[in-house]
Amino acid sequence: MTTQTIEPRMELEQHLHMYRQMAKIRAFEEQVNELYKGAKMPGLAHLYVGEEAVAVGVCEALRRDDFITSTHRGHGHCLAKGAAVHRMFAELLGKEPGYCRGKGGSMHIADPETGNLGANAIVGGSAGIATGAALSAKMRGSDQVAVCFFGDGALGQGLLYESMNMAALWQLPVIYVCENNLYGEYTPGHETIAGDILARPRAVGVHAESVDGQDVTAVFSAMRKLVERARRGEGPAFLEAKTYRYYGHHVGDVNREYRTREEEKEWMTKHDPLQTLATRLMQQRLVDTETFDRIAADVKTEVEKGVEYALAAPYPSPEQVTEDVYSS
């Protein structure tokens, strides 16, 4: 697991940044769960805890003007791409200063400023959108890249294969990032996925590889190569990140009868993305525990301030209900 070595200086900075991003996502999500339990958040949310290394490793390899499309389990993607904690919370609470003026909520956060074309509550629903963003980048002569995040569950959707086929035909700069966390809702992947996952993109000529999604260094270095490839015009790629969600499918799924506590413990103790990176950096004597304590304290403050801001923020005014249906 710790075969990856970290080159000093610049790479250390980058890794500490990635650690901070992962810690922020985790603290954010833990707070979301508290909001739910305290009946302060309307509706439900799908937490990203456990999967932080995927969003962070992927987005670290992207530029701000590169595009992402996200999923129902999207908070991590939004934050990793650069969204601000306080406006994310505001959206989750249905408040006016939220990213979508309270109209989208947990499953629909979009932030074009950071290249986030939106989370999506339709499983697989953004495969076409990400591919279209890549087509647009190519048509406009920009060197932007688009990333489509989706879960293993979305492997069931035909749209994904139609999109990958066109992306390969037209050599589009799009990377399909499959977050394989072993379950789609309450059903394990082995009951819903036939054959070899990577054989699917490969069948239509999309370059495909797998990576340990709990190892942010590995995700980042795999992704960096795929992004460079796409920017050079060498076409689409598919990255399967093997990962695990620590919480249930959504905040209300607390019994998790479809999986064992042992399995959960195994992932949490042996494959935790924060722990994995921290251990590596410390073993190489690049940092000490105080560094991580400081980061933990920083993100805690950021999250506390963010949620305070959101709780105090105003709701949208009633007239807003009919605004935004059309662009003009």
Next chain:
Amino acid sequence: MGVRELTYGEAVREAIAEEMRRDPRVFLIGEDVAEAGHPFKTLLGLVDEFGTKRIIDTPISEPGYAGIGVGAAMTGMRPIVDVMFGDFITLTMDQMVNQAAKAHYMSGGKIKVPIVFRTTLGATRRSAAQHSQSLHAWVSHVPGLKVALPSGPYEAKGLMKTAIRDDSPVVIFEDKMMYRVKGPVPDDDYTIPFGVAEVKREGRDVTIVATSSMVDVALGAAKKLDEVGISAEVIDPRTTWPLDKDALIDSAKKTSRAIVVDEGYERYGVTAEIASVIADGAFYYLDAPVKRVGAMDVPVPFSPVLEDLTVPNDQRVFEIARDLCQKK
């Protein structure tokens, strides 16, 4: 034989279980329907009785398993295709509309498609725009499909049983906000005929036609109207197709005023169709134009303060009815 209190969800489950016991050709297919018993828990226990050969978990492949349902229905089986949220019928549309709905007619009556598509409608669950729509008007528009809208536990059981026994494709929309609502349900083998409206409450001054989730809203409005000396009749068509035009027209003739309440988007919807049926059939008896009350013509917003504005409530129906009755 007796009558017990069941929840709407339990009534659905009982209908499916009874029909599966009666007819070995009936099976159910969809996402998380077996061990998980459906995300709304409506199918809990069915897999224990009928096994995974008849309660079939699928990948997240709505167009695929809907088509598989159509093919099975053409060849001697009687599938219930479970589409988790009504919003996802957008994905199954081709199989419903171009395939299931047309096969019998196009084959000159040679091919039967005895299939049930079971799905949901209803907002205010704080689930935002892609999980809150009431799209029953879309399929009501299509010749070849029948559409049932159970308004309570009694209807949920009776209409589901009729749907399963029907030799044509039926789409049944359950109100997801009503699954825990209790009501009297006979434990015997009763069915509710399609195309027969039910007068939920007799009245003299105004007819309120209401579907599904809106029947309770209409009954609430009727109570308020009583207090101001207006006697409202509430009538539930129970199926939008076949539509019991005579019952609706007769009621409007009797009261001379009519309001139609439905949770679909107001424009081009169920309210428009029924209002036109009444305007046509009862024209010379009406003292006022027929009023329509549907969901606001906006995507369903997440923020509770906005979402609540988009659906008809009893106060609004009361006010409209009161105004209508003063317009002598």
